[in-house]
Amino acid sequence: MQKKAENKMFKASWAYDEAPESTNHIQLKKQYDLYIDGKFTKPVKGQYFDTIDPSTNEKIASVAEATSEDIDKAVEAAKKAFVGWSKLSGKERGKYIFRIARLIQERAREFAVIESLDGGKPIRESRDIDIPLAANHFFYYAGWADKLAYAFPNRSPKPIGVVGQIIPWNFPLLMAAWKLAPALATGNTIVLKPAETTPLTALKLAEIIHESGLPKGVVNIVTGAGETGAAIVNHPNVDKIAFTGSTNVGKYIQKAIAGTHKKLTLELGGKGANIIFEDAAIDQAVEGIINAIFFNQGHVCCAGSRLFVQESVAKLVIDKLKIRMETLIVGNPLDKNTDIGAINSKKQLQTIENYIKIGLNEGSEIYQADCKLPAKGNWCAPTLFLNVSQSHRIVQEEIFGPVLAIQTFRTIDEVIEKANNTPYGLSAGVWTQNGAKIFHLTQKLKAGVVWANTFNKFDPTSPFGGTNESGFGREGGLHGLKPYVKFD
Amino acid sequence: MIPNLDNLPVYDTAGVNERIARFCSRSIKSNSKLEGLRLALSMVDLTTLEGKDTTGKVKQICYKAMHPHDSLKNIPTVAAVCVYPAQVANAVNALKGSGIQVASVATAFPSGQSSLEVKLLDTKFAVDQGANEIDMVISRGQFLAGNYQYVFDEIVAVKKVCGQAHLKVILETGELDTLDNVRKASELAIYAGADFIKTSTGKIQPAATMQVTYVMLDAIKDYYIKTGKMIGMKPAGGISTSKIALQYLVMLNEVLGEKWMNKNYFRFGASSLVNDILMQLVKAETGNYQSSNYFSKD
Incomplete structure (x- = not known):
């Protein structure tokens, strides 16, 4: 075995002084509620959980825990909103999505800091990769909104309905963007649940969605852990589930929805x-x-x-x-x-x-x-x-x-x-x-x-997804539209 | 003996660019920035290489080398003054007792398009005049034609004439076309006896880039792993601001590390860089940026 000292023969000596990104420009509330039907709503059972900074294990904020009662409300709101949203012309839908993309860009710095604070990833990555890519996903799918007929020629694509989306904690905002952008572009309405350890950027995104004037109920963001997710998966009025997370949970979801009309895409381990x-x-x-x-x-x-x-x-x-x-x-x-x-x-x-x-x-x-x-x-x-x-x-x-x-x-x-x-x-x-x-x-x-000759490179125009136990369905690119449409 | 050039590492430009972007995104602040600026200043080979250089101009630049900015305390002098052979005696005289080295370009600088005899005489003249460091150019034409043995032998011959003087071998990377060629030329120079490898003459665009410097540092690294011998590195030309200089130092710090972080193993071939570093140092002391007219232009 090589001696440890040999690996240090080129050890750096110039220690860089601390260069922390400032946190005084971010706006965080002490407590976050559920975003349902265009309003921040208290959870029915009044329960909250803490989201913590993994680099210190200190509490950042408390976040509402949605129970099945809240999920009922969210799905109901999404179902109601679907009537108008699905009939809106693609061009008009695109305008909202473009607006969301621009708002993310405008507040990119704040998003980057919160992403690093809540999830522990280096600011270099949240600033240079997560947040810009998230905005780009919205931009990219905003462009598709009025061109769906060309994406699926002669097949008249139609939105599916209410989509339940459950996202992981490793790229919180980016995964929200991957899920929301194509679903919105194709005319679906959404109940999205961020992971329980990293809910903050999704909740900030709820604020942006609110600011964008998106019709109420089109996007509902509910927070909570596994049980909240299960309530979404098992809700009878949800027409499609999109899940990114562990293979075990993916298998559970597939079993849970077997025999129902629900469509499914999984991006797993x-x-x-x-x-x-x-x-x-x-x-x-x-x-x-x-x-x-x-x-x-x-x-x-x-x-x-x-x-x-x-x-x-x-x-x-x-x-x-x-x-x-x-x-x-x-x-x-x-x-x-x-x-x-x-x-x-x-x-x-x-x-x-x-x-x-x-x-x-x-x-x-x-x-x-x-x-x-x-x-x-x-x-x-x-x-x-x-x-x-x-x-x-x-x-x-x-x-x-x-x-x-x-x-x-x-x-x-x-x-x-x-x-x-x-x-x-x-x-x-x-x-x-x-x-x-x-x-x-x-x-x-x-x-x-x-x-x-490269690794871990992502682009909104490029489809991403797995085979075997890594899941099925694609996100990104033209292929990313398909899981959110049905054909006559 | 000429090294085996068939089995050299190859370089992927996209990958090199990505790595360099990482160096450039390091945030160098407060004390580490001051430390870096002082270090960069101490590594400068203050250079004037023009047909119109006069005795007076070289004297002025030598004074600047010794007294970069007298109103600033605790700043180093530059490492060396770099001139044409005809100005060496003049510079040696002006820098007497200062500890600053006199570097001279030689071997039919900048093109190297002459006979070996002329190149050796050129070198001998510079050494005899008192140059402590010789910056030679390789024969790029021969290199591109594949006559590696010729290039190698030439460097060996020049090294011999250098005697005690340090030899810096200029690859003129702007004419070598590919990063793989840069690595090949670095290898030839190092094995032929270079004390330093240097990117450019400053007469060809592009001059020093972080990409070619990175490849050359990698060659130095591999040579050190293999033999335990340290070779110096000198990027030259185009490094005109403190910001760029600090980015080079970050790269040096993270590729070769501690042992190379001094003027014995790293130099900047530059002229306008000095005033930019001084401006930053004054800003750190006073809190204000001063106009460029507060800094002497020699």
Whole structure:
């Protein structure tokens, strides 16, 4: 094993002073209610829960917990609103969506800070990726609103009705945008539930939607945990469910709606294979590994959490990766220089720590970057596991944290077999300077997205989604409209 | 012996650009900024390379090198003054006792389109005049034609003539076309005995870019991993503001780290950069930006 000191031979000495993004420009209320029928409404049962800052575990605000009574009200409001909204011309619907997009842009800085505060992701990511992409999704689908006839020529697409949308905590605003924008563009009305650990940007989005003058009841935002979600899924007047989250919950939803008229799209877990060939641009591939697994603390369903390196360059790549990991800055999510922020919740941290234990018990070799972690809050140092095999649990199961399992391979067929040897099928990455190899691999890899010489890149025009236990249905692009329309 | 150039790392431009965007988005504030500015100032090779350079002009620039801004306390002098061979004696004289190095361009700078004999004589003349550092240019024509052995031998020969003087090898990356070529030329220069590798003459656009500097730092890094020997880096041309200089330092800090963060292993070939750094340092002290007329232009 390489000595730890050797990875520090290029250790940075120039420590950057703190550069925290200011929080004095954000407006947060102490308590948030449910956004139902165009009004902020108190929950029927009057229950609230705390949303906390995972970097300090301090409370930020209390948020209403919606029960089935509240969901009844929300679905009722959406059903009523559907009559007018679905008849509105595409051009008029588009205007509202454009307005929402512009309002997000105008308040991008505030959104970015709240996203990092509530979810723990570095401000660099919320500022440069989450928020701009969310606005872009609204812009993109606003453009489709009056062109649906061209998206589905000669098929006269019609909206489905009331859509229940349940989104995860890893990209709170972005996932809300992915779900809301196409549903609105196609003329559906919505009941959306953000995750219980990260409800704030969705509630700020409710304020923006209110400001945009969107007819009441078209978008309803209800907060709560699993039971709230279940109430949406099981509500008889919901016509479609769109869910992004864990595979277990996805399976539950599919069982729950079996035999009903409800349509379903699921975007679930993943265990993405990131494949580095010997003819890759090694230095950029190392960056790609970092982006694939440490982006958003590894809380990414399409994370490249299984690394396959061709044997001839394995030592080189792993040595370089270790050296590079020593320069990653882990800490305050609001600091502009932070590379890796806080783990989203105590519960998730326990899950990750448990998997690290499992990895050690399975006899894998662990390497963790030697970084200072803050005393308070939920933190996990970037972690590698070496000497693992396909039979290790840390290779098979989604960890959803900054933990990478590294294997080596010798031939193309071998790596294709191993990469596909997973119940999931969401993402994969291929690193080579050989174009033919890229095309060969993209045909053979069973994954919804295959990136070549890059990883974790998203664009509103590009469809995203999985196969097998990673779910079905696409979000983004022209394909993202289809789950929200029905044909005569 | 000439290194094996067949198995060199290759570079993906999109990936390099992405990495560089990350360096540029680092937020350098308060003390770390002052530290960075002072460090950058101490790394400058204050340069004048013009046909119209006179003895008087070089003397003035040497004074500026020693006294960048006397009203500011605790600021370093620049690292070196860089001139043509004909001005070396003049600069040596003007900088006597200051500890500032005299660098001279040589080998038919900037094009290098001459015979080896002439180049060696050019170098010998600069060294004899008292230059401590020689900035040579490689034969880009020979390089692009694939005559790597020629380029390698030429650097070896110049290094020999340099004697005690440090050798900086200018790759003129603006003429090398690809990042892979930059890596190849870096490799040739390092194995042929360069103490420093340098991006550009400043006479060709583009001059230094963060992309080519990144690739050269990567070559230095790999060489250090392999041999334990440290090679210096000098981006030159186009680095005219403190902001850009700090971005280069962030890159240096995060690619090569601590050991390289000093003037023995990193230089900026620049002239107008100095006044911009001074302006920032004065701003930090007084809270106000002063007009450029408060800073001497030599």
